[in-house]
Structures are given as structure tokens and as C-alpha cells.
Amino acid sequence: MSGLHERHLAVSPEWLALYYRHPIELTHGEGRHVWDADGNRYLDFFGGILTTMTAHALPEVTKAVAEQAGRIIHSSTLYLNRPMVEMAERIATLSGIPDARVFFTTSGTEANDTALLLATAYRRSNQILAMRNSYHGRSFSTVSITGNQAWSPTSLSPLQTLYVHGGVRTRGPYAALSDEAFIRACVADLEDLLGHTRNPAALIAEPMQGVGGFTSPPDGLFAAFREVLDRHGVLWISDEVQTGWGRTGDHFWGWQAHAGNGPPDILTFAKGIGNGMSVGGVVARAEVMNCLDANSISTFGGSPITMAASLANLSYLLEHDLQGNARRVGGLLIERLRSVAAASPAVREVRGRGLMIGIELAKPGTDEADPEAAAAVLEAARAGGLLIGKGGGHNTSVLRIAPPLTLTVAEAEEGAAILADALHAAG
Structure with a gap:
């Protein structure tokens, strides 16, 4: 040792x-x-x-970090922050969410935590639908919606969580079905679940489950889910902490493999956009993002130095396809x-x-x-x-x-x- x-x-x-x-x-x-x-x-x-x-x-990112560190490293969200505004503008456009607002955090856990706060406040409900085998972070609230027992150390929770089929294609009761039949069965399960609940706030789902072992449903599942969710007024949160920024190759965001009904109501991101700097965030349409009726700030979210790194990283990613x-x-x-x-x-x-x-x-x-x-x-x-x-x-x-x-x-x-x-x- x-x-x-x-x-x-x-x-x-x-x-x-x-x-x-x-x-x-x-x-x-x-x-x-x-x-x-x-x-x-x-x-x-x-x-x-x-x-x-x-x-x-990456020289472009290290140069941006060094130059920003030479000017100012930190200010908090109590002051105007040019790199944060520029990054928010780019992400709002890339997200596909209309009239988008962006809030920056320091991690995916914090981003998902914020998304849960927004959804539950907007819908006035503490019920959350989540996918079996899912992982959404290590805070008290995100642990409570994690469907992977190995990463959920407590059953205590501020939320009531109900788990939905569909995140794992090749295991479970629907594994032997065709893709079309799999989607129909999962949608029927969701319909049945909603018939036994009061007023769920949101469904949170990773388009491809990360910690769960890179599993994913057939393309189109979440579009089919969205039709059901919309009828019940339930929000859709797409956890793009691992699938965002083009990693899946076919799409810039993982949700785009399920794009039948357009973008999610809320999108969360983190990990790769900072290329190692601590960056996370939430994108939501203004009506949802602005639903909070209390003050809030972020001390470290959207800091000048992490935004400088993210801007340089995003530019490199897009310019080099x-x-x-x-x-x-x-x-x-x-x-x-x-x-x-x-x-x-x-x-x-x-x-x-x-x-x-x-x-x-x-x-x-x-x-x-x-x-x-x-x-x-x-x-x-x-x-x-x-x-x-x-x-x-x-x-x-x-x-x-x-x-x-x-x-x-x-x-x-x-x-x-x-x-x-x-x-x-x-x-």
C-alpha cells in the first residue's frame, strides 16, 4: 500500500x-x-x-482558464458576469427549449436537485416518477429518486418516488418483446401507474443510463411517454449529465433520439462541458424556471473561470465536429x-x-x-x-x-x- x-x-x-x-x-x-x-x-x-x-x-481550454484567472476568478451571481451570460445564451439556443432560461450549478447532482425543486414547486407536488436502474446524484433528494440500489444508501426521502419500466432493454419482464411491443408495454405500465397516483410533478430520466451500465430503451420511448405525461400535465426532465454535448454521436442531446413531441420541459447537464472544471446546470422554459417565489443565488455556479473554460470547450467541440x-x-x-x-x-x-x-x-x-x-x-x-x-x-x-x-x-x-x-x- x-x-x-x-x-x-x-x-x-x-x-x-x-x-x-x-x-x-x-x-x-x-x-x-x-x-x-x-x-x-x-x-x-x-x-x-x-x-x-x-x-x-486541451490548449484552448487551459489558455482560457489562465487568462480568466489573471483577471478575476470569482464574483458570485450577485454581479453581472459576462462569461456566464455568453454561455447561457449559447446553451439556451442549443437546448431546443423555447424561451429557455439557464441556471448554472457546480455539478450534475446539484443540477438535478435544482430540477426537482423547480418541478415540485411548479406542480405543487412532491411525487416524482423515475426510471428503474437510474442514477441522478448523491444529494438527499437525488439519492431518493435513484433507481439503482447500489447507489441509494437510504430510503428516507423528501420525495415520493415511483419507478417506471423502460430504462433497461434486455432485462426484466419485457426483454423478449420487439422494440415496438416493448414501447407499448412500457407506455401501458406508465398509464397504469398514473392511474394510481395523485399529481406527479415530473418524470426524470436519463436517455442512456450512465451508472446503470450504459443501458437505453428503444428510440422513441420517451416521445411515447411524453404523450401520456402531457395528458396528465406531468413535466419531463431529461438528465443529460452523461449523454449531452454529442457524446452519443447520433445526436447532440440524448433526448433527440426520442424527439417526437419536441424537447423536454427541463434539461440538466454537467460533466463534460467544463472538460474537467466543475460545471453543471439546468435549462427550462421561462414559465417553469421562474416559478420559484423566494430569493436564490449561487455562490459558485457560473463562476467566471468555469464559464471561460466551458466557452472555450464548447467552441472547440462545435468547430471540430x-x-x-x-x-x-x-x-x-x-x-x-x-x-x-x-x-x-x-x-x-x-x-x-x-x-x-x-x-x-x-x-x-x-x-x-x-x-x-x-x-x-x-x-x-x-x-x-x-x-x-x-x-x-x-x-x-x-x-x-x-x-x-x-x-x-x-x-x-x-x-x-x-x-x-x-x-x-x-x-
């Missing part, structure tokens, strides 16, 4: 998880690579949990991984879109989750020079692959080859 690891254990909560049997300290990065304190170089296929979205040490790169390189990577998986009896499914890919492991010949195998592959990949993540609603048996969106074809091939070796080494 390293000295830093011992010091970490002495002052940190027991529930603050670390990857690997022998945890590593990352000291610097460049492009799609990072280095640890021992000088080992790794290809980064996780980006600090989908947060280093563009690249490590990183959504298109995610679609092209991600498409190649997922096909390569499916080819790799065909030779491994431990792989139950390879799924995802763009540069958001999950490899679900199960005990060979069964659907039984195999978290031990996932842990072994994580270790073997690290030994081979590749960093990946883990997740899943079935005992953390899904390998999560989400490289920076500037990933090259050569790096995708290199990472797939390391994963092939790791799967083989892990049995």
Missing part, C-alpha cells in the same frame, strides 16, 4: 470508493493519455467519469468490441452509441451478473495500459467505455486490442 493510499484511508469516508487493488495517483495528462505517479502511461477510456470530454490539457467524430470513431469502436466479445464467453452484451459503450459480463451460459469478472477485467486493462470504468444495476458487472471525444481511430483500435487481452486474461 502506498503512503498516499494510507493517508487517504486515514482521513476519507469508508464509502469513498477507489478503483483497483492498488489505487493509482494520476499526475498529468495530454490528449487521450494520462500518467500516474510512477510514470506509467495509460490510454484513458473513462475521462474521469465522462468529464474530460474533449482532451486532457466532435459529435461527428464520436459517431464515426464510436461506430468503429463498438463494432471492434463486438468482434472481441464474440470470442469471450463472459460477455453477455456490447451496447451503446457514439463514444458511450457498455460491455456487460455474465457467468458463461447464463444471464447471471459477474462482478468478479468485471473487476478482473478492470485490473487487467490497467495492467495493459488502459483505464476504463465499471457500472451496472446488476452488481457492477458492466465495463463502461467513454473516451474523450477527440479519440482517433488508431487509439480506438489500440484500446480494443488491450480490452481483448484483458478479457482473455480475466478468463
Whole structure:
């Protein structure tokens, strides 16, 4: 055990998880690579949990941060803030939400917390509909709407949460149905649930479940849900903390795969837009955003330095068509991984879109989750020079692959080859 690891254990909560049997300290990065304190170089296929979205040490972002730090780092929302206004203007337009208002936070948890505040105040209800296997953050309110038991440490809640089918396509009672029949069954379940509730405020849903193992419903499910929700006056919150900014390749926002009835009422974002800076936020139409009848500010949300970083990062992302790169390189990577998986009896499914890919492991010949195998592959990949993540609603048996969106074809091939070796080494 390293000295830093011992010091970490002495002052940190027991529930603050670390990857690997022998945890590593990352000291610097460049492009799609990072280095640890021992000088080992790794290809980064996780980006600090989908947060280093563009690249490590991206010159455009580091320059913007340094220049802003030389002017003013902090002021709070009590003062006019030019970078925050400029960023809000760009996000309002990109969101697709009419007459949009934007509120910045410091994390996805805080963004979802704010969305819940808005929805419950607007609808005057503390009932929330959420998806099974979902994850929305670690605050008291967001834990209470998280449908993944491994990440929900308490049943106490300020909200009454009811869980809906549909987030996981290949498990559960509807798994054997066709996509069309799956959607019909999930809609019928939602209709039935609403018949037994008083006045739900909102449905919150990730277009592709992140911590849940990169699972997703068939395209169009949330559009079908929206028709039902609109009849009951229930708001739709799209949690885009992991799916936003073009990561899925096919769309800029995950909700656009379900765009039959237009954009969500509320959209939340975080992680990648700051390329490592602490940025989150909420977008909602003015009627919803302005429903609060008490004062509120944010001390750190929308700070000049994080907004400068986000503006530079967003400009780079759009100017270099990183959504298109995610679609092209991600498409190649997922096909390569499916080819790799065909030779491994431990792989139950390879799924995802763009540069958001999950490899679900199960005990060979069964659907039984195999978290031990996932842990072994994580270790073997690290030994081979590749960093990946883990997740899943079935005992953390899904390998999560989400490289920076500037990933090259050569790096995708290199990472797939390391994963092939790791799967083989892990049995």
C-alpha cells in the first residue's frame, strides 16, 4: 500500500470508493493519455467519469482558464458576469427549449436537485416518477429518486418516488418483446401507474443510463411517454449529465433520439462541458424556471473561470465536429468490441452509441451478473495500459467505455486490442 493510499484511508469516508487493488495517483495528462505517479502511461477510456470530454490539457481550454484567472476568478451571481451570460445564451439556443432560461450549478447532482425543486414547486407536488436502474446524484433528494440500489444508501426521502419500466432493454419482464411491443408495454405500465397516483410533478430520466451500465430503451420511448405525461400535465426532465454535448454521436442531446413531441420541459447537464472544471446546470422554459417565489443565488455556479473554460470547450467541440467524430470513431469502436466479445464467453452484451459503450459480463451460459469478472477485467486493462470504468444495476458487472471525444481511430483500435487481452486474461 502506498503512503498516499494510507493517508487517504486515514482521513476519507469508508464509502469513498477507489478503483483497483492498488489505487493509482494520476499526475498529468495530454490528449487521450494520462500518467500516474510512477510514470506509467495509460490510454484513458473513462475521462474521469465522462468529464474530460474533449482532451486532457486541451490548449484552448487551459489558455482560457489562465487568462480568466489573471483577471478575476470569482464574483458570485450577485454581479453581472459576462462569461456566464455568453454561455447561457449559447446553451439556451442549443437546448431546443423555447424561451429557455439557464441556471448554472457546480455539478450534475446539484443540477438535478435544482430540477426537482423547480418541478415540485411548479406542480405543487412532491411525487416524482423515475426510471428503474437510474442514477441522478448523491444529494438527499437525488439519492431518493435513484433507481439503482447500489447507489441509494437510504430510503428516507423528501420525495415520493415511483419507478417506471423502460430504462433497461434486455432485462426484466419485457426483454423478449420487439422494440415496438416493448414501447407499448412500457407506455401501458406508465398509464397504469398514473392511474394510481395523485399529481406527479415530473418524470426524470436519463436517455442512456450512465451508472446503470450504459443501458437505453428503444428510440422513441420517451416521445411515447411524453404523450401520456402531457395528458396528465406531468413535466419531463431529461438528465443529460452523461449523454449531452454529442457524446452519443447520433445526436447532440440524448433526448433527440426520442424527439417526437419536441424537447423536454427541463434539461440538466454537467460533466463534460467544463472538460474537467466543475460545471453543471439546468435549462427550462421561462414559465417553469421562474416559478420559484423566494430569493436564490449561487455562490459558485457560473463562476467566471468555469464559464471561460466551458466557452472555450464548447467552441472547440462545435468547430471540430466532435459529435461527428464520436459517431464515426464510436461506430468503429463498438463494432471492434463486438468482434472481441464474440470470442469471450463472459460477455453477455456490447451496447451503446457514439463514444458511450457498455460491455456487460455474465457467468458463461447464463444471464447471471459477474462482478468478479468485471473487476478482473478492470485490473487487467490497467495492467495493459488502459483505464476504463465499471457500472451496472446488476452488481457492477458492466465495463463502461467513454473516451474523450477527440479519440482517433488508431487509439480506438489500440484500446480494443488491450480490452481483448484483458478479457482473455480475466478468463
